[in-house]
Amino acid sequence: MKARSKFLCKDSDVSKFRNARDGGLDFIGDIHGQCDVLVKLLGVLGYESRGDGYRHPDGRQTVFLGDYIDRGPTIRETLRVVRAMVDSGDAQALMGNHEFNAVAFATPRSGGGYLRRRSEKNRVQHEATLDQFKDAMDEWDDWLDWFKTLPMWLDLGGIRAVHACWDESSMELLASGDLSEADFLESCASENTPEFAALESVLKGPELPLPDGLVYIDKQGIKRSRIRSRWWGLSDGDGGLTFSDVAMPPGSFSCDRQVPEDDLAELPNYTDATPVLVGHYWLPVTSDRKPLAPNVGCLDFSVGQGGPLAAYRWDGEAELSDERMVMIER
Secondary structure (H helix, E strand, O other): OOOOOOOOOOHHHHHHHHHOOOOOEEEEOOOOOOHHHHHHHHHHOOOEEEOOEEEOOOOOEEEEOOOOOOOOOOHHHHHHHHHHHHHOOOEEEOOOHHHHHHHHHHOEOOOOOEOOOOOHHHHHHHHHHHHHOOOOHHHHHHHHHHHHHOOOEEEOOOOEEEOOOOOHHHHHHHOOOOOOOHHHHHHHOOOOOHHHHHHHHHHHOOEEEOHHHOOEEOOOOOEEOEEEEOOEOOOOOOOOOEHHHHEOOOOOOOOOOEOOHHHHHHOOOEOOOOOEEEOOOOOOOOOOOOOOEOOEEEOOOOHHHOOOEEEEEEOOOOOOOHHHEEEEOO
């Protein structure tokens, strides 16, 4: 599935990005306002300072996987680096769920209130960003407009990128939309709409309801009755897959009960050989620093919680490799 519609990406930007690519691609996971770590990582990858951005002397280019804002101390600086590289054709930047949440948090709902509820939980999640822009709200409005132009996924031929889940049925539903259009944006932010379900899958990944009222406490101390689920390799368990088998990140939830077949059948199940790189999943710092599967790699190792910032260096290989993962500690 190619990124062709206005909603997915500006066609001219993708063309400029592809045509300029003489070297390989460097995919970078969730940054969350850690610009100093980003600059270190770009330096290790061989990029050189160029204005507000960075450029690789050998023609390599960067794909940022989303979640540039919230949590960290240098959100404005992070955004400036990312956008400068996009504007110069040295990078593409995907939308993450935090960018979408920021747009929804700031946008009034037609019936009153805002597209994202201004609850205490949501306000706290967004607090670092709002604090850093409190004296520059006109600038923040410009960033919100920019977020609306970001693609949610890219298919670059031999490799794909999305913030959370490569779900083609959801992508097809979203593909003709444009977040700059108020009605479409509101549909994407309104529960019980097809657009909301599709966007949740692509930007946050699929979830499974836990059986019999089971709950667990997530990293942020929030009680949850659903778990994030794997969306690849779901047909390789001859004896059935348990909730522990499919929980994301791996090892985050322990339950040896089998997932009901009906629930499993509703999950997207990526079986293509083409590798896809994602962020989003807050892999623990102690996680194995390798791809999740030959065709799926996650580059979010919780830099916003003290983990490393991760990159993957792709040079056309058909399967993802441990050796191409690059980590920079905070």
